[in-house]
Amino acid sequence: MTTKKTAGVEDSYQIEGKMALPYSYFAGRVGSKFITTLRDQKKIMGVKCPACNTVYVPPRQVCDVDFTDIRDAWVELESTGTVKNFTVVRYDDKHLPRKAPFVLALIQLEGAGTPFAHILEECKIEDVRIGMKVEAVFAKETTQTILDIDHFKPAAEKASIHEVNARRKQWVPTDEPAEASTRKGGKPDMSKPVIITAALTGAATMRNQNPSVPYKPEEFAEEAYKCWKAGAAMVHVHAREDGGMATHDHARIKATYDAIKDKCPELIVCLSSAVGMGKTAEQRISQIVYIKPDMASLNTNTMNFGIVDRKTGKIFIDYVFENTFGMLQDFGKVMEENGVKPEIECYDMGGLDNTLMIGKQGIFSDPMNFNFVWGVAGGQQFRTEAFIAMMNALPPKANFTTCGVGMDQYPCIMQSCILGGHMRVGLEDNIRMPNGALAKGSYEQVEVAVNIANCLGRPVATTDEARLIMGLRKR
Amino acid sequence: MGKRLAVCAVAQIKNHPDYHDWRFQNMLLECFEPIVEETKVTFDMDKGIRTIITCSDDMFDARTISDNGITDVVGAHFRGEEKMAQESINGLGYAMACILSGHDDVILFMGHCKESQGESRRMISNLAYDPFYCRPLGMDYHNVDALQARAYMEKSKVTDEHLAKVVVRSRANGKKNPYGRENKIVSEKDVLNSPMYSDPLREMHIYPVTDWAYGMLLCSEKRAKEFTKKPVWITGYGSCMDRYFLGDRDIASNFSLKNAAKRAYAMAGIKDPRKDVQVFELSDQAAHQLPMWAEGVGIAEEGRGGQWIDDGGMERFNVNLSGGQLNGNPLLLGGAARALECYYQLSGQAGKRQVKGAKRAVAQAATGGAGQHQAVIVMEA
Incomplete structure (x- = not known):
């Protein structure tokens, strides 16, 4: 302590002090x-x-x-x-x-x-x-x-994909020559919007693998909405029971479909006609007729569809996924008759050839929409040259998208985007992000797809543009 | 009419930037002696003062149990003594409880503060915040009041120009108050051109560092005539505590003040403060709080504080004719200063500031940043 005289009052002193008490506070x-x-x-x-x-x-x-x-x-x-x-x-x-x-x-x-x-x-x-x-x-x-x-x-300001889309000119179809001719030259039209699809669940991805897999209708709706917000124009849905089992129950599938449409009316919903393991042909197609979604998957060949340890070759589940010519024909006809556009699933070149062969009956309306699926145990692994071969085998006006199981997902969608095709992501195909971390939801993978589109300068399709491109019925 | 207590006499020293050659004990003594002389009150244990309430702050006095430094000069030895460590206005609420409950019937209420002695009053208010979440960020009453100012000014369309008006008027009114701190008279332009302090508040928008002390003699209705011919009555008191974390509160909402006022008005039988009350003294520690508290006590329309100033609300409702806290009273003592002004007005001793025929007055004060705790008292002639 020090003292100082107070100015003007020389016999008065001020003592200089300080309150300082070391103290430990418990939080x-x-x-x-x-x-x-x-x-x-x-x-x-x-x-x-x-x-x-x-x-x-x-x-x-x-x-x-x-x-x-x-x-x-x-x-x-x-x-x-x-x-x-x-x-x-x-x-x-x-x-x-x-x-x-x-x-x-x-x-x-x-x-x-x-x-x-x-x-x-x-x-x-x-x-x-x-x-x-x-x-x-x-x-x-x-x-x-x-x-x-x-x-x-x-924070780095990032405009949402919807803000970006609102600012750009909307895509309109042109009378340009058929897609195939430009595709073959490897010079796709990069100004054409890329459609991003999110496959929310599949039949087999369970919550013990990724807790964000939706089971209940309201969970589907929430997850679908997030995907739409992130830039997806379409979601692909296998409805589930509360316990997570894939279901062919009409009421449950309808509840799931309606919940998504209520939450996000403009979003395109593509239902699965595979549903899950062990379903009969009737169980697989009747729900499509009942609900008449915008789009439905159509599988193109009977194949092994198992679960195999990729490192050791050990078979965990040995299952044959039945898609006979008859089913391809019947499902395709029923879908077209009900205004449901088929998404034609090709697990290898054989499936594509099957479709072209049966399609000669005149079943499929233009444009046909193909999905190249990579990495199913029973189908082919992703290879860039195989991708190009399949693309080159498409009929002239066809569109193509792609999806890959596990870590095939990101390389295959990037290749598709480069070649003018579309992209499918989602927890059905892959539960992880590119860095190996669990995805917080399919929407987080949609963000990766948007990123890829941004890197390549391709606009991300709005739902209206996606309908136009794929020839779907209007909303 | 419910029960009431009498204010028999008051005393104060002039508000001053720095009483460097007075200890706060001296300051209190200057208030103590006139009250004893005027009322002839004694310290007789049967008939005189047996209970003393003091108001002071440990941090401003830099000693804990700050009342221990002054119990002798306020005559508190050998009798009941209680310290109000919150805003002084709550000392009146406490005295009211004490007298109306019959616990005692004569109370001396005194308070002191020398803001000038601490190196920084901002550091003192920083210590009002918890050491984990708020204090390390440097939160103090000034920057927290500034956050409130931004939210409130946006809500109630109060502009920088309005605040300049409040400051100019406060200093002009303070000039007419013989006990008011002497501040430079300024123009609105001066205020608008003055340095920013904690946006949107300018330095001139914040009340200046002030030293002050006061005393009041309070007693039951029955005994008032022993001490004064003309008592002023306290007829209502209410208080309310809002939440602690700033983010939990709507700091522009006046939540706690509205509740405090509602309680005080109900107790005093006030239905419409705009008609039933002639004088308002509001503790505007920062300029934006004058229109804001005016909304809170019900004389300005919710969300229209700016318009209220434009419409002459400050004059129409006789708000802060003393200069208000903005002209200079120490922290914690603003409420007592408001009550003293109400006493002068209601007893016809307000000199140049006198509101003719004032029958009822309201004093308000807040404790804590951005008016977390609020209290209101109603006084009547």
């Missing part, structure tokens, strides 16, 4: 988990009140609105959010974490119900706006406080 059990998760895993956690559905961040033990105990109701939040309010602190002081001027903002993380305060940096102060998207930058060294998020910075 509480809930607070400790928040801080340690932030520190060790770079994850921002909140708690969700099951009674009022509010997601609180910072977390707390009890919801003060309804007194619900929420200490264990943890939810992980995104590290991106939106600026809800801000001030520019223009004074310097010892308690401030930054030199003036700096921005103190209220930021609402995606998934959180309320905003919380933090520092916003890495942008000009005059550019800060309410509503701007920001992302957390985590601290290199821990302080065991909220400053383990060092600050927030502006």
